Amino acid sequence: MTGPEYIHVILVDFSQLARMGMVGLLNQMKYPFHVREIPTPDRLNGLTAKDLGGLFIISSSFLSKCPPELIHGLHKKLGKTVCILIHDSDGFPGEFVNFAETIEFSDPGKTIIRKMERQLNTMVRNNPVRNPAGEISDREKEVLRLVAIGLTNKEIGDKLFISSHTVITHRKNITAKLGIKTIAGLTMYALINHLIFPEDIH
Amino acid sequence: MQIVPKMKMAEVIHLNYHLLPIISRFDIPLGFGEKTIEQLCSEYGIDVNFFLVILNSYHDKNYFPRKHIQTFPLRLIIDYLRKSHNYYLKIKIPQIDELLLQLPDQAAGQGAESLRLIGRFFDDYRQELSAHILHEEEKVYPYVFSVEEAYLSGKPSLSLVDQIKEYSIDNYENEHDNVEDKLFDLQNIIMKYLPLPLDTNLCHTLLIELFRLETDLNDHARIEDKVMVPKVRFMEKWIKDHFTG
Numbered sequence: 476m477t478g479p480e481y482i483h484v485i486l487v488d489f490s491q492l493a494r495m496g497m498v499g500l501l502n503q504m505k506y507p508f509h510v511r512e513i514p515t516p517d518r519l520n521g522l523t524a525k526d527l528g529g530l531f532i533i534s535s536s537f538l539s540k541c542p543p544e545l546i547h548g549l550h551k552k553l554g555k556t557v558c559i560l561i562h563d564s565d566g567f568p569g570e571f572v573n574f575a576e577t578i579e580f581s582d583p584g585k586t587i588i589r590k591m592e593r594q595l596n597t598m599v600r601n602n603p604v605r606n607p608a609g610e611i612s613d614r615e616k617e618v619l620r621l622v623a624i625g626l627t628n629k630e631i632g633d634k635l636f637i638s639s640h641t642v643i644t645h646r647k648n649i650t651a652k653l654g655i656k657t658i659a660g661l662t663m664y665a666l667i668n669h670l671i672f673p674e675d676i677h
Numbered sequence: 678m679q680i681v682p683k684m685k686m687a688e689v690i691h692l693n694y695h696l697l698p699i700i701s702r703f704d705i706p707l708g709f710g711e712k713t714i715e716q717l718c719s720e721y722g723i724d725v726n727f728f729l730v731i732l733n734s735y736h737d738k739n740y741f742p743r744k745h746i747q748t749f750p751l752r753l754i755i756d757y758l759r760k761s762h763n764y765y766l767k768i769k770i771p772q773i774d775e776l777l778l779q780l781p782d783q784a785a786g787q788g789a790e791s792l793r794l795i796g797r798f799f800d801d802y803r804q805e806l807s808a809h810i811l812h813e814e815e816k817v818y819p820y821v822f823s824v825e826e827a828y829l830s831g832k833p834s835l836s837l838v839d840q841i842k843e844y845s846i847d848n849y850e851n852e853h854d855n856v857e858d859k860l861f862d863l864q865n866i867i868m869k870y871l872p873l874p875l876d877t878n879l880c881h882t883l884l885i886e887l888f889r890l891e892t893d894l895n896d897h898a899r900i901e902d903k904v905m906v907p908k909v910r911f912m913e914k915w916i917k918d919h920f921t922g
Binding site: 574575577582583586590593596653654655656657659660663664666667668 | 738739741791794795798801847848857858859861862863865866869870871872895898902
């Protein structure tokens with residue numbers, strides 16, 4: 476079974492609380508992630524090109540404490556990495572890089588998710604190699620069928636004797652492989668491919 | 678390259694022809710001659726700063742309007758957003774509908790059934806989009822106007838102050854979701870999973886229209902997020918700071 480490739484996320488802020496909050500929001504999105512947290516400026520030096528290239532999230536308070544040469548070095552390394560700035564209501568510090576998106580600390584969770592998903596959609600689309608190769612597995616097909624007929628994660632888990640958490644992982648993989656995110660879209664896919672029939676739908 | 682007031686309009690369109698629908702939303706007709714953006718704006722009574730913020734937001738998705746140029750009233754933003762709503766509902770969606778209607782004619786049996794499913798999926802999408810637009814026009818925009826009016830007069834009504842405490846612009850904006858996702862799904866299904874044979878030209882035209890609609894909707898959402906929402910938030914905060922305690 477080929478799993479989808481994880482999106483590398485670099486999360487840069489002093490506050491563990493803020494980083495954990497962001498990880499919590501990332502987990503609610505439709506993409507599988509690998510998060511690396513950077514709590515202090517010196518740790519930025521350790522980043523390699525391999526770590527970058529995904530999503531780079533940094534706070535304005537962190538940026539303002541970084542020495543200029545560090546920012547300069549980072550700037551060069553970032554290349555095409557999608558950068559997101561988290562800032563407070565006072566706005567954000569001068570020229571660092573072009574931020575693809577800015578998030579305010581006071582933004583509600585849903586706004587943050589919406590903003591990040593928009594970036595991720597573009598990113599995944601612009602990097603076809605990120606999309607996993609291969610067809611969905613038999614197990615994923617089974618989960619897909621149950622999603623398409625309208626069962627909840629809990630119901631699917633009970634039926635297949637797996638946890639809701641595992642169901643969610645399967646769903647993320649299905650979405651990543653097929654490029655279909657909504658339940659209505661998955662239902663249509665299942666109908667077209669005869670995984671289900673119109674009379675199956677709840 | 679950022680678009681500036683001294684650029685000729687024709688050059689701007691050469692730079693990025695996707696801006697054509699935008700200038701038509703400002704009722705600027707073709708026949709620019711050698712006129713610059715500045716000149717055209719004064720001719721048609723358009724706020725040049727506002728026009729540039731819109732053009733640049735569409736032209737460069739990383740563009741951020743700086744606060745100091747955002748002096749234009751919210752009414753202008755809302756007028757613009759309404760015009761683009763109108764463009765989606767009255768022009769873009771019917772165009773796509775037209776193409777979708779032609780699809781099932783191309784296939785027989787199972788194939789035609791799948792193609793009809795696509796039509797139904799798009800119907801659902803259209804309904805969601807319309808509901809979302811209606812919600813903005815009937816609920817969000819009037820709210821935005823009342824906030825701006827209260828801010829400018831310095832005299833918010835008690836009911837507005839109460840309302841802001843309970844329910845701010847962020848709540849309004851988050852009441853909708855996954856309209857964008859459905860469009861994305863539709864593109865993938867048409868590209869990847871429809872049974873052959875298909876009318877290639879028709880499908881290509883359809884896909885291109887769907888991509889354009891998506892791009893335009895994303896740009897529209899960016900203008901809401903980056904131009905409208907921060908302004909409203911700022912005013913809400915001012916009202917809260919001065920009238921609650």
